Amino acid sequence: MSQTIVAALIGITAGVVSGLFGIGGGLVFVPGLVLILGFEQHRAHATSSAAVVVTATTGAIRFFDGGAADLRSGGLLACGAILGALVGATLMGKVPSKRLKALFALVAAVAAIRLTLGGLGTSVGVDHIETTLGTMIGIVLLGMATGTLMSMLGLGGGLVYVPILALVFGLEQHIAQGTSLVAIVPTAASAAIVHYRAHRVDLPIALILGTGSIVGVLLGALLAFSLAGSTLQFLFSGLLVLAAGLQLFRKS
Secondary structure, eight states, X not given: OXXXXXXXXXXXXXXXXXXXHTOOSHHXXXXXXXXXXXXXXXXXXXXXXXXXXXXXXXXXXXXXXXXXXXXXXXHHHHHHHHHHHHHHHXXXXXXXXXXXXXXXXXXXXXXXXXXXXXXXSOOOOBSSOOOXXXXXXXXXXXXHHHHHHHHHHTOOTHHHHHHIIIIISOBOHHHHHHHHHHHHHHHHHHHHHHXXXXXXXXXXXXHHHHXXXXXXXXXXXXXXXXXOHHHHHHHHHHHHHHHHHHHXXXXX
16 A cells, blocks of 8 residues: 555544544554654654644634634633743753653543543533633633643643633533634644754655545544534543553653
8 A cells, every 4th residue: 555545544534533522633643654654753743743734724614614613712722832832842851751641641530530520411511711811811821831741742732722621611522622623723833834944844744644634524523513512521531541541651
């Protein structure tokens, strides 16, 4: 099977996961590039960040079109995350990675339990976050914390954005996922630009991944909109457990 077809299939798979859960798709892109296409880890992350721009943009548009995205909150999260990524890059190597992984696993486990409990009941949530000065500052600060963690652990923002938006700010699950995708677009774009200037992005593969992901995102979003918010919360909790496990057992 040719590299082009394999990359397209990876893109479609990542897109389905992205559209279903409101994440960027790096959770699929990076392992696919490394384990299947034989990419070196740093080049895989760089190429993934470029593909995520296409994936998240498609998902954000689809969720917004379905009335399930808070643009203002997503933009504020992104502003904080971009600043946090700079902090994370500075701190990288100064904080033991094992402690960071353990912290993420603990937070993910707590969030998974909360989401599971929510998924067992009826999904109740607001359709937007009230934009008081306090909430806006809180969103930016949480975005910074997320961006720092993302940068230091190589995580995708959606794994943190969605639980924060659903559990801390009380957004309905579909809207939390759509808002997450809105926030991912500028953060992934800023990372992709940095990587591209450093000549780490395999642009042809990134374009194939991104093109494939468009189809996958639309399929994933279609599935997401067919499910109740409580069901999505339950499924997302499983994704968090998987991500936490991968972090704990991943080699530094």
